[in-house]
Amino acid sequence: MESKLLYEGKAKRVFATDNPDEVLISYKDSATAFDGQKKGTIVGKGKVNNLMSAAMFGYLEQKGIPTHFVRLVSQTEMIVKHVQIIPFEVVVRNVVAGSLSKRLGIPEGVVLDEPVREIYYKDDELHDPLVNDDHIRLLGKADQRTVDTLREMATKINSLMKPFMAARGLTLVDFKLEFGLFKGEIILADEISPDTCRFWDSQTNEKLDKDRFRRDLGGVEEAYEEVLRRISGGVNK
């Protein structure tokens, strides 16, 4: 089934399949942080991120969000639609954390009245800079209508994911989304996992995401497994 390696990233490998409209994604256990400066392994991460992404894409599809997900192949592999990735990442925030806290000097944990949305330009050499609509126009890589669609889809996804996580005892602090073009349609791509979202336990505010790796908090593998357990187990709190 697996064939030509099309792309190898920090956390995934992408392979061609017999169907030119589909590719196979293989999730890895390797982890990076701080723009690739910190490297490590999170045992079982590939499985957690693959299975969790499949569950989230399935849920979102059911709620009317088009995604690249086609089917699971194994615990660490899925088939997805072969999209052309739009080179802008959308971050949605419900609680202040990470770079927002640093940039604006607001303490971590401040709950936002309205979600804060940010767009970053995907470019490793430039270290994925934060961009506004004028910058996006200047770059010429996406038109205003596309950018508006990305923001609207991200807002809708947040309003679907927040209660889904809350019902499983998780506060959805923030997350990053990537979108792709498939036969002219903008669809959700990449992954939804503890690598790309911040989750805090609703009762204790314990961090259950990649911040455990970034900040050397210990219990990294356990946190990833716990998130998958809550997502797969359905409503349990």
Ligand code: UDP
């Ligand atoms: N994020 C991501 N990939 C990136 C940058 C951010 O998945 O390259 C996610 C991150 O896990 C968090 C959210 O986007 O859930 C906001 O991240 P932030 O801007 O606070 O950056 P960080 O503190 O992670 O550097």
